[in-house]
Amino acid sequence: MSKQPERTKHLVDHYVDQLSDWGKITTRPLFGAVALYRNGRVFAMVWHGALYFKVDDDSRGKYEAAKSHPLGYVSRGIDQALKSYWEVPADVLEDGDKLSAWADRAYQAAKSGKM
Template structure:
């Protein structure tokens, strides 16, 4: 994790100090932000990305935001960067963060299930 991301994480968590239950975890060279068990944001290379859905994504796109590109030509199309003016306004940022948490809650926190055997045979009738 780059020192730049550590400094930026400190700034973001300070801006989101009103959002109780905020935690962060390192992941694949980036930082994931969680509200409880809800993974709702990514910090990578000094940029904050929030999760979006069909209800919230149009606002990001209308502001010219593009989806998170984690490698050249590889996109995570549900995460979009937070506009700088929102990032600098702690009240606006908290509102946008709460909306991102709500998106994740609507999607549901997915937990790994039991592996399924794809080649199951139908049970024989006796």
């Protein structure tokens, strides 16, 4: 197994542990990332060493204010962005209460199905 998948597995396990008091989280590979699910809904992804939460029109402003960015990838040599998932800011990752609150907001966005 290469270092990237090992690192990704470690990060996924870490985030699942960090959110264990907030809810039961399951994971599954999804398009090269690892998706985090709660009650069958994808609310987060781990991609290239970062955690991304689902956003909608109401929550995107917090990510923009934190100078975050959407999940980016390259397809057929062209830069793309999955604009419904934004990187979780470092200060949120470092604060368990904030992380749970932002995860809950991401879960609500996933439940609403709105972008």
